[in-house]
Amino acid sequence: SQTIHQWPATLVQPVGSPLSLECTVEGTSNPNLYWYRQAAGRGLQLLFYSVGIGQISSEVPQNLSASRPQDRQFILSSKKLLLSDSGFYLCAWSVMAVLKTQYFGPGTRLLVL
């Protein structure tokens, strides 16, 4: 069966520090991968998605970047965090093309101070 992992679960970082959040998927090949951010009590904002290794689509201009160095690994990064980067970050995967149902990881709560 497929599983998706995200770490860390919680992160507190100072403003201006770098960020690296990792997401890995097991049990499937060539998935679409997604990074979302969710502000407290709000909906999901799609940040990046990837349909293959090295292929990244950016949805919102911002302080963040994403990379997909391996088929089932998706990394969200920042060189210098801003206060506004605080939020709940969710990774998700889906089977390419089909019904586009997405399967979510447990999320990382990021607090930038």
Next chain:
Amino acid sequence: SQQGEEDPQALSIQEGENATMNCSYKTSINNLQWYRQNSGRGLVHLILIRSNEREKHSGRLRVTLDTSKKSSSLLITASRAADTASYFCATDGPGANKLVFGAGTILRVKS
């Protein structure tokens, strides 16, 4: 802009009552999905309805879709305290590799 918009934003009911949440969208879709999110957790897929379907059931869930009105509803019957969560609709578009999620409805079921 967001494709799906849910209403109400928040709903509080007693255990045993039915809960109805609505979703409206703007452009044509292939399918519409509903997800649930417990506080501080990832989203879980509940049910998918295709654009050529009008109604779908899964356990205590009933979803309707009216493509002429570009709207959908999620009905949870005989609610339980464990149904307390946020519920999101998500829509896709032709050729899109992504879903667009609404802002969600926060459901609280009181025991």
